[in-house]
Structures are given as C-alpha cells and as structure tokens.
Amino acid sequence: MKGPLISAAILALLATTAAAPAMAASCDITVGMVMPLTGPAGAYGQAGAKAVDMAFRDFNDAGGVHGCHLNTDARDSESQGTVAVDQATQLVDIKKVPVIIGGIISSESIPILTSVTAPAHVVQVSPASSSPTLTQLCEQGKTNGVFFRTITSDALQGTAAAKFAIDSGLKKVAIIDVNNDFGVNMVREFSSAYKKLGGTITSITPYNPSQASYSAEASSAMAGDPDALYLVSYPVDGATIARAWISGGGPQKFLLNDGMNSPDFISAVGAKYLNDAYGTSSGTDETASTKYFYSNFTAFSGGIKPEAPAADRSYDAGAIVALAIAKAGKGDAAAIKAAIPEVVAPGGTPIYAGKDEFTKALALIAAGKPIRYEGVIGPIDFDHCGDITGPFRLWRIQGGDIKTVGQMSAEDVMKITTGAP
Numbered sequence: 001m002k003g004p005l006i007s008a009a010i011l012a013l014l015a016t017t018a019a020a021p022a023m024a025a026s027c028d029i030t031v032g033m034v035m036p037l038t039g040p041a042g043a044y045g046q047a048g049a050k051a052v053d054m055a056f057r058d059f060n061d062a063g064g065v066h067g068c069h070l071n072t073d074a075r076d077s078e079s080q081g082t083v084a085v086d087q088a089t090q091l092v093d094i095k096k097v098p099v100i101i102g103g104i105i106s107s108e109s110i111p112i113l114t115s116v117t118a119p120a121h122v123v124q125v126s127p128a129s130s131s132p133t134l135t136q137l138c139e140q141g142k143t144n145g146v147f148f149r150t151i152t153s154d155a156l157q158g159t160a161a162a163k164f165a166i167d168s169g170l171k172k173v174a175i176i177d178v179n180n181d182f183g184v185n186m187v188r189e190f191s192s193a194y195k196k197l198g199g200t201i202t203s204i205t206p207y208n209p210s211q212a213s214y215s216a217e218a219s220s221a222m223a224g225d226p227d228a229l230y231l232v233s234y235p236v237d238g239a240t241i242a243r244a245w246i247s248g249g250g251p252q253k254f255l256l257n258d259g260m261n262s263p264d265f266i267s268a269v270g271a272k273y274l275n276d277a278y279g280t281s282s283g284t285d286e287t288a289s290t291k292y293f294y295s296n297f298t299a300f301s302g303g304i305k306p307e308a309p310a311a312d313r314s315y316d317a318g319a320i321v322a323l324a325i326a327k328a329g330k331g332d333a334a335a336i337k338a339a340i341p342e343v344v345a346p347g348g349t350p351i352y353a354g355k356d357e358f359t360k361a362l363a364l365i366a367a368g369k370p371i372r373y374e375g376v377i378g379p380i381d382f383d384h385c386g387d388i389t390g391p392f393r394l395w396r397i398q399g400g401d402i403k404t405v406g407q408m409s410a411e412d413v414m415k416i417t418t419g420a421p
Helices: 008-017 042-061 081-093 106-120 133-139 154-167 181-196 215-221 235-247 263-269 288-301 311-328 333-342 355-366 410-418
Strands: 029-035 070-076 099-102 123-126 147-149 172-178 200-207 228-232 254-256 277-282 349-351 371-375 392-398 401-408
Touching: 029 042, 029 081, 029 311, 042 070, 042 235, 042 288, 042 311, 042 355, 070 081, 081 099, 081 106, 099 106, 099 311, 106 123, 106 133, 106 147, 106 181, 123 311, 123 333, 133 147, 154 181, 154 228, 154 254, 154 277, 154 392, 154 401, 154 410, 172 181, 172 215, 172 235, 181 200, 181 228, 181 410, 200 215, 215 235, 228 235, 235 263, 288 311, 288 371, 311 333, 311 355, 311 371, 349 355, 355 371
Parallel strands: 029 070, 029 099, 099 123, 123 147, 172 200, 172 228, 228 254, 254 277, 349 371
Antiparallel strands: 277 392, 392 401
C-alpha cells in the first residue's frame, strides 16, 4: 500500500538519519530506526528520529565504541504497521542490525516485535509505544526479552487521565478513540478508573485513521449531552475530529492523550477553541540531562521543540542503546540486550546527556566500572518486561500554549488502581 508522497523536508530528514554504507568505516555499527516520518503520527517520528540522531552525535563526538561510530539506518513506517514490519524485516534480514529503535506508536511496535525482532532475537527499544499489550506479550513469554521502552504503559496513563479529568471538572464525557491497540487499551483503562471516581461516559466512538471527514463520528459522540470530549488520537486525525466536533456544536471542553501535546494540533484546530483542553503525558523527574536536552535540541533539530511528542524519551532511547553497545563492546544483539539494564542500574556512577558526560561514561566502561544513565525523562529502571514507571505530567492549553499545571506520581496512580487509601 502506497503512503503519501514524501516531501523534500522528509527526504532531507531521511538523508541525515540514514547511514551511507559506502561512506562508513568498516568498524562502524549500524542501528536500525523505524519511525513514522509521514502519516498521522509523522510529527512524533520526525521529532523522535532527530532526538536519536542527537544522542548518537553526542556519543560519537565522545569517542564512540573503541573509536568506531554508531550510525542509523532510518526507515519511514508511514504510520502503518504493515509498512513498519516490511522496513524492520529489511533492516534485520538484509542490513543485519543488532538493534531497532522504534516504532513510535504501538500499532507499529507490536507487529515489529512479534513478527521481526522477537523471532530474530534482535533488540527493540521503543521511545513512545505505551500499549499494555506489550507487557502482556512479555508475560506470555512471546518477546524473548528483547523489548524495552522509555515510556510508561497506558495501564497507568489511562488512570492518571481519569483522575485529572475529575479534578478538572470534566465529569461527563464522550469518547472518540483511534481504533487500534493503543486506543482500545487507553479507553479501557480510562473507563474503569473514571467510573470508579464518579465520572459518567455518555458514549464511546472508535474511528479508523486517515479519513477525510469525521463528521459522522462527531455527531454520534454528541448523543447523551456530554460536558466534554475525551479524544484519544494523533495530531492530524485529532485536529480533523476536533474541528468536526466544534462545528457540530459540541462543547469546547476536551481531555487529550499524550500525543495530542502538539503545536500542530493547536494551530490546525484554532487556539481560541482549546482554552478548556486538558491532557496527560508521561512526565519527567528533572535531571541534568533534561536541562541539556531542552537547551540544545531545537538548534540541533532545525526548529523542532524539545516538548514535541516523543522527543525527550527518544534521546534517552538512543543514549541507552549507545551506552549499551559501548558496554557490550560490539554490535552483538545478545550482548547489547544484557547490557541495557546494566547501564541504567542503581549503584553506578551517574551519567547524563551530552558529549562530556558520554566521554566520562566511556572511560568508566573501559575501566570496568558501573554507570547509571539518568535520562532526559529522569532516572530509568527497566523491569523484567522492559517497562518503566514514572510520574505523569498534567497540562492544559491556554492562549495557544501548552502549560504544565501539575504532576501525578506513579504511586498515586497505583492507589486509584488498587483502591488503596
């Protein structure tokens, strides 16, 4: 299936992220990258790819792996699972990459994992795929332990969204959600917590991506006289749905998922319609890495803001992969898989983002000493399924700007889930 034509900007992005084998030194190591550079989730993939590039730039400037550089071979998934699998298959079978960074959205990451990386025992690190299905696959013994992610599961984010909705006065909502694994899981977790907290859901309307119009879905969702719309979507489709909702007379109050934290969404809908829009995202525990990334990413990326969806945690994915390859000492998937938890393990010397910090890390690794990378999103600990826990950022849109208005700890979210006091 053909996707949209790739623009000159995307071609330029591919040129900067894809390694040219003829130019690479024989000792260089290539890491595969499968991200949605086009399609409904294109904004995520473009920010994510540039953030990984920045992490690899910093690592290579620090000396690389025994003087050898890490390169990326970046592929566009076009926001489609089937395309993502095709691209990942080429990277694994033909390019023989030991690691794939991606996908960004769960509907890419899940088929890549089940069809490509797990059977091939190739490491996969996703910066932004939050579906609980990925944890379930691990618990069922279907991942071969190769999957890691630098974002919290929707099993927690849906609950955080429910609590934030109630606290923000959104007590009677309609839901429109993307009809894929991400949307279904997010709505399930949200619905359970929202009802437990006293909220009322007037309707749930799934939608299929990339439609020209969503007027029918918006009209259907208005039944039951909701106070607000919980929109679980991506920036492009989400803007089309929000416009249909507003033009059909729906209340201009919104609850939004993490990926809707996007300036493109605001400009496409119109800032004046979104002053009562609230959202949740995986949050950060600020470290020196956070300050470094937020100070340098826009200049490196050519204008992409550090707040862009998936940007911060994509840098961390790239940094962790780079440091794990350094610890492994080679581009071997099994060795890299074993090294990933070790480079973030408690007890090691703290390492932060940037060339100088990676130079220190490489010296410690060479001396056989442990390190602990503390990322842009904060200290990272992977459990046996490659999952992390962390806080949730609470934000709202005001005057066209996305403003953080609070934070909810993972512990507070778990209390809602378990019913603990």
